[in-house]
């Protein structure tokens with residue numbers, strides 16, 4: 001007999017790409033609405049394409065499908081669908097990644113993206129009982145000058161966009177390339193996070209901390225290969241936003257039983273569980289928590305720690321954190 005599914009605890013989601021919440025059904029609907037030809041003619045063949053060998057093979061499909069997002073309403077519908085699902089899985093606060101360059105580079109204006117998302121985020125509290133903000137990510141496999149130019153353009157949306165991040169293909173694109181973009185973001189009063197140590201080496205985590213001044217590291221699982229780095233992450237209580245189902249889907253770890261989450265918890269790191277690109281990797285936040293808890297034998301106390309970590313690691317004002325803890 002399998003054990004009952006544990007209840008979802010109130011949690012903050014800190015590592016979630018809004019483009020990665022595009023479910024195949026919505027992709028097909030938006031393709032029809034916007035007359036975009038998808039490379040996969042029907043839902044069944046599109047679903048079959050959701051199988052990956054590594055991060056780049058996933059990103060190919062992720063960017064390809066993002067092309068169905070054209071109008072402000074498309075971004076509103078995408079965010080509304082995510083917020084509905086997230087609330088049902090216990091999410092009470094979400095700091096959501098968006099990839100502006102994935103849209104502006106194909107001619108969709110920044111205001112279409114941000115105003116469209118803002119429409120859904122504005123009503124998130126009253127409709128879904130959750131607060132939501134954005135973190136604009138620089139695409140690390142594009143010219144860092146583009147990232148530097150993006151920073152001042154975010155100014156009109158600072159109520160909504162609270163920080164910058166760094167994502168896309170990691171290996172070969174070290175954090176140091178974005179030193180200037182992050183310095184500009186710091187001058188604007190924006191929070192700073194970066195993907196590091198997902199496929200890239202522990203040195204990229206160090207680079208994110210030292211060259212970019214990040215306050216939180218996204219993924220960071222390869223940090224465990226460097227004991228001195230682990231000691232520093234523990235001492236400084238640097239949050240790490242871990243995404244178990246993503247790591248298996250992109251083969252950063254062979255299976256959930258081999259996932260380093262338990263070792264990271266046992267090492268005293270401030271780790272959180274998140275869903276990354278849930279439409280592609282098989283589950284939203286609580287799905288990740290349940291799956292990794294089963295695989296690693298995490299109990300109720302560990303799940304409570306993970307939920308508590310999520311609010312501590314968030315960029316919520318201290319009084320709001322306390323309200324959730």
Ligand code: HPA
Pocket residue numbers: 017020055062167168169195198246276277
């Ligand atoms: N890693 C890097 N870039 C991304 C990811 C990810 O998991 N998801 C969307 N862009």
Ligand code: ZN
Pocket residue numbers: 015016017167195218276
């Ligand atoms: Zn990610």
